[in-house]
Amino acid sequence: MALMDFIKKQFIDILEWTEDHDGTIAWRYPMAGNEIQYGASLTVRESQMAVFVNEGKVADVFGPGMYKLTTQTLPVLTYLKNWDKLFQSPFKSDVYFFSTRQQLDRRWGTTQPVTIRDKDFGAVRLRAFGNYAYRVADAKLFHTAVSGTTARYTVEDLDGQLRGLMLQHLSDAVAQSGVPFLDLAANQVEFAKQLQEATAPGFAQLGLALESVTVQNLSLPEDLQKILDQKIGMGMVGGDMGKFMQYQTAQAIPKFAEGAGSGGGGSGIAGDAMGLGAGVALGQMMAQQLSQGLQGAGGTAAAAPAAAAGMRPDEVMATLERLADLKTKGILTEDEFASKKAELLKKLV
Numbered sequence: 001m002a003l004m005d006f007i008k009k010q011f012i013d014i015l016e017w018t019e020d021h022d023g024t025i026a027w028r029y030p031m032a033g034n035e036i037q038y039g040a041s042l043t044v045r046e047s048q049m050a051v052f053v054n055e056g057k058v059a060d061v062f063g064p065g066m067y068k069l070t071t072q073t074l075p076v077l078t079y080l081k082n083w084d085k086l087f088q089s090p091f092k093s094d095v096y097f098f099s100t101r102q103q104l105d106r107r108w109g110t111t112q113p114v115t116i117r118d119k120d121f122g123a124v125r126l127r128a129f130g131n132y133a134y135r136v137a138d139a140k141l142f143h144t145a146v147s148g149t150t151a152r153y154t155v156e157d158l159d160g161q162l163r164g165l166m167l168q169h170l171s172d173a174v175a176q177s178g179v180p181f182l183d184l185a186a187n188q189v190e191f192a193k194q195l196q197e198a199t200a201p202g203f204a205q206l207g208l209a210l211e212s213v214t215v216q217n218l219s220l221p222e223d224l225q226k227i228l229d230q231k232i233g234m235g236m237v238g239g240d241m242g243k244f245m246q247y248q249t250a251q252a253i254p255k256f257a258e259g260a261g262s263g264g265g266g267s268g269i270a271g272d273a274m275g276l277g278a279g280v281a282l283g284q285m286m287a288q289q290l291s292q293g294l295q296g297a298g299g300t301a302a303a304a305p306a307a308a309a310g311m312r313p314d315e316v317m318a319t320l321e322r323l324a325d326l327k328t329k330g331i332l333t334e335d336e337f338a339s340k341k342a343e344l345l346k347k348l349v
Helices: 002-008 075-080 139-147 155-168 170-177 181-186 188-204 222-236 241-261 268-296 303-309 313-328 334-346
Strands: 011-015 024-028 035-044 048-054 057-062 065-068 094-099 103-109 114-118 122-136 152-154 208-219
Touching: 024 139, 024 155, 035 048, 048 075, 048 139, 057 075, 057 139, 094 139, 103 155, 114 170, 122 155, 122 170, 122 188, 152 155, 155 170, 155 188, 170 188, 181 188, 188 208, 313 334
Parallel strands: 011 035
Antiparallel strands: 024 094, 024 152, 035 065, 048 057, 048 094, 103 122, 114 122, 122 208
16 A cells, blocks of 8 residues: 555655746645655746745745755755665655745735824824735744745735735824924925834844835815914914904804805804804904994093903903913914913003
8 A cells, every 4th residue: 555655645856936826925836645755856036035944934035046956056955854865765744835926916905094192282092094015024034933834825815914014104204204293295205215214123033025005195184284374374373362362263264155145144164263263253353333323423532441441250251261262273383372461461441
């Protein structure tokens, strides 16, 4: 019976891999109980590596080229099997091929906003996405750390782990760059470089080389983007609170006119104009116009300054609440808030 098994057994004399499936990183040569012929030919193509494994231990590693398998070309395997120099018999060994070409256009992105520290805004929640490319750099390490005895290991098997590495180092890349968010968003190439440098060591621990990283978009969540737009608007008027209120009022008037023209009345003006203190500014403007009308009708001269300078306690409190909200969101500094608070308290009637 043992003789029949020996006769039926085929001896492998050519070992090669033509990569019939795109996206395969590691592939085990199908031995099916067969043995490798002594002196067999091993072909490792460009962008490939081959690894011989004996009883779970990595033996010899081959780069691109054509080899005749003998005790001279398999020194580690020869040592592990205790072959003498006259060995010329078929032998068993697991053979794994690895693709070392770049795996391109692998996608990464934040499923949820990532909180980072920023020079301008303090803590912000950042969204980002892009792509990256990598390759197998150390076939022996990749085999022992990742692919193991799997018959076929693909890029899809790795995607989740590698995306996690990219996102894990997103905050590190921002911190290392030392660049504020506004400048970072305008220079995505530099940020991509920082992200690659921060993430590459994690890839190397798996036997991989991170070849390139691109950042296609950096953005803030919608609520923070609105605050940023308001801060930009305040910057346009030089940080002057009075001018900023006028700016907000000007932004609200078209909405009010649109609502009035469509039959909605003036009910929308309260929400639009009151935002960020604009309602108080609008109220003061209307009070000034009313006092001027009273003067023309024979009213006392003292009525005008009183109307312009005085405010009811509820108006002051409402304005203070709005200003406090601006300070909390980072639009006003502590000093600016204190200054405006002092001004408002003087206007109490």
